[in-house]
Amino acid sequence: MPDRYAVVGNPIAHSKSPQIHAAFARTTGQDVSYERLLAPLDGFVATVEQFRREGGRGLNVTVPFKLEAFALAALHSSRAQLAGAVNTLHLEADGTWYGDNTDGAGLVRDLAHNLGIELRDARILVLGAGGATRGILGPLLDCLPRALAVSNRTHDKAVALARQFAPLGPIEAIAPAGLAGREFDLVVNSTSVGVVSAKHDWPASVFAPGSFAYDLVYSDEPTQFVRWAQQHGAARTADGLGMLIEQAAESFHLWRGVRPETMPVFALLRPR
Ligand code: ATR
Numbered sequence: 001m002p003d004r005y006a007v008v009g010n011p012i013a014h015s016k017s018p019q020i021h022a023a024f025a026r027t028t029g030q031d032v033s034y035e036r037l038l039a040p041l042d043g044f045v046a047t048v049e050q051f052r053r054e055g056g057r058g059l060n061v062t063v064p065f066k067l068e069a070f071a072l073a074a075l076h077s078s079r080a081q082l083a084g085a086v087n088t089l090h091l092e093a094d095g096t097w098y099g100d101n102t103d104g105a106g107l108v109r110d111l112a113h114n115l116g117i118e119l120r121d122a123r124i125l126v127l128g129a130g131g132a133t134r135g136i137l138g139p140l141l142d143c144l145p146r147a148l149a150v151s152n153r154t155h156d157k158a159v160a161l162a163r164q165f166a167p168l169g170p171i172e173a174i175a176p177a178g179l180a181g182r183e184f185d186l187v188v189n190s191t192s193v194g195v196v197s198a199k200h201d202w203p204a205s206v207f208a209p210g211s212f213a214y215d216l217v218y219s220d221e222p223t224q225f226v227r228w229a230q231q232h233g234a235a236r237t238a239d240g241l242g243m244l245i246e247q248a249a250e251s252f253h254l255w256r257g258v259r260p261e262t263m264p265v266f267a268l269l270r271p272r
Contacts, residue, residue, distance in 0.1 A: 002031045002033040003033070003057045004032070004035070004051075004055050004056045004057055005021065005033070005035075005056070005057060005059065005060075005255065006034060006035045006036065006051060006056060006059055006060070007035075007036055007059065007060040007061075008037040008039050008047060008048065008059050008061055008062070009037075009038070009039070009061070009062035009064075010038055010040070010041055010065070011038070012037065012038045012062070013036070015036055015062065016244065016269060017034070017036075017060055017062075017244075017248060018035060018036055019268075019269065020244070020245055020248045020265055023260075023264070023265045024248070024252045024265070028252075028258045030256050030258065032255075037059075039065065044065045044068045044072075045068065045072055048069075048072065048089070052095070057090075057091050058088070058090045058091060058251070058254075059088070059089040060087060060088055060248070061087050061088070061089060062087070066085035066086055066101075066135075067084070067085055067131070069085070069086035069087070069099060070084060070085050070086040072086075072097055073096075073097045073098060073099025074096035074097060074098070075092070075096070075097075075099070076098075076099045076100070077098075077099070079100070079102075079138060079139065080099045080100050080101040082101075083101040083104065083134050083135040083138065085101055085131055085135055086100065086101055087101050087247065088250075088251040088254060090254055090255055100250075100251070101135055102247040102248075102250035102251050102254070103132070103135040103136060103243070103247050104135050104136040104137070104138055104139030104140065105139055105247065106243045106244070106245075106246035106247025106248070106249075106250055107139065107140075107188075107214075107216070107240075107243045107246070107247075108136075108139045108140065108142075108143060109246040109249075109250075110238070110242035110243045110245075110246045111186070111212075112143065114242050114246070114262075114263070115212070115214075115242070117186060119140070119144070119186070120143060121144070121146045122143075122146060122186050123145070123147050123183070123184045123185045123208070124140060124145045124148045124149070124184060124185070124186045124187075125149045125151060125174075125179070125182075125184040125186070125187045125188065125206055126148065126149070126150050126151070127151055127152070127187065127188065127189050127193075127200075127202060128150075128189070128191035128192075129150055129152035129157035129158040129160075129161050130157075130190070130191070130192070132216055133152075133161065133190040134161065136188070136190060137161065137168075137171065138168060141165060141168040141169035142168075142169075144169070145170070146170065147170050147172070148169060148171045149171075149173070149174045149179075149182070149184070150162055150171065150172070150174070151173070151174045151175065151176055151178075151202070152173075152191075153176065153191075153200075153201075155175040155176075158175075159173040161173070176201050176202060176203075179202060179203050179206055180203045180205060181205065182205075182206060183205070183206060183207070184206050184207070184208055184211060185208050185211050186213075186214065187206055187207060187211065187214070187229065187234065188214045188215075188216065189214070189216060189223075189225040193224060193225060194215060194217040194219075194223045195217055198224075204228075204231075204233065205232075205233075207229065207232055207233035207235075209235070210235045211233070211234050211236075212234065212238075213225065213226065213229030213234035213236070213237045213238075214238050214239075215229075215237070215239045217239060218239040218241040218244060219239060220270075222237075222239070223239050226238075241269060241270060242262075242266060245262045245265050245269070246262055
């Protein structure tokens with residue numbers, strides 16, 4: 001019998017995680033199965049516990065349950081603690097859940113390793129101050145950028161995040177209006193703009209010559225943010241498919257102790 005893993009969320013039908021983990025299992029020779037679990041909005045814990053009773057060994061957790069997964073875990077990695085959210089649950093020998101957050105590591109790995117972006121000494125702008133942003137700020141600051149700005153429609157939330165993460169590096173909150181005249185080497189869309197098509201008020205002048213625009217949203221077509229960035233001076237762009245695959249590889253490593261190759265999976269999901 002293969003060891004059972006799954007991704008839990010609501011909705012979940014669109015998730016690419018089963019395809020990604022099936023490819024990892026094939027290439028590493030690990031005997032695992034990986035399925036989708038749709039949890040009712042008020043039934044996250046019940047769904048996870050039933051999965052555990054049926055032999056489940058680990059879970060990826062996606063929208064909207066990352067905070068509930070944090071609350072469920074008995075122990076947390078330091079990066080999950082910092083993010084205040086859990087995207088990976090690992091069953092311990094004593095039957096409790098260990099909670100990790102591999103999102104930020106996945107983003108940094110995609111940027112630095114796959115896309116060849118120099119993060120050290122870079123001027124970085126992160127748009128948004130929700131749960132996704134909370135997961136990526138620590139790993140980005142670990143890369144020693146020259147400056148990391150957080151900008152959010154609701155400015156108070158950016159101010160609160162900047163205050164919380166200030167001990168880790170040079171982070172500041174900038175209101176959207178204050179972005180005019182500022183330039184960045186890397187601009188990351190960590191808002192839900194593009195998940196749902198939406199108006200935004202970011203100035204187009206944020207892209208320094210040669211800058212990179214990265215969208216945490218991913219889609220088979222260019223995303224709303226990627227198109228906007230291309231039209232306003234970003235030299236290069238990418239969407240979040242690479243981050244999705246890299247965070248999955250981090251989870252797989254936590255569960256199985258082996259690190260799968262990610263490039264073949266990227267080619268599988270986005271054939272050129
Ligand atoms: P997630 O967990 O994906 O980060 P979230 O916590 O709901 O989701 O956060 C969504 C983010 O997208 C927030 O930063 C939100 O801004 P507000 O805090 O002002 O709500 C941002 N966002 C959503 N729609 C937006 C829009 N049209 N323009 C700019 N920012 C937007």
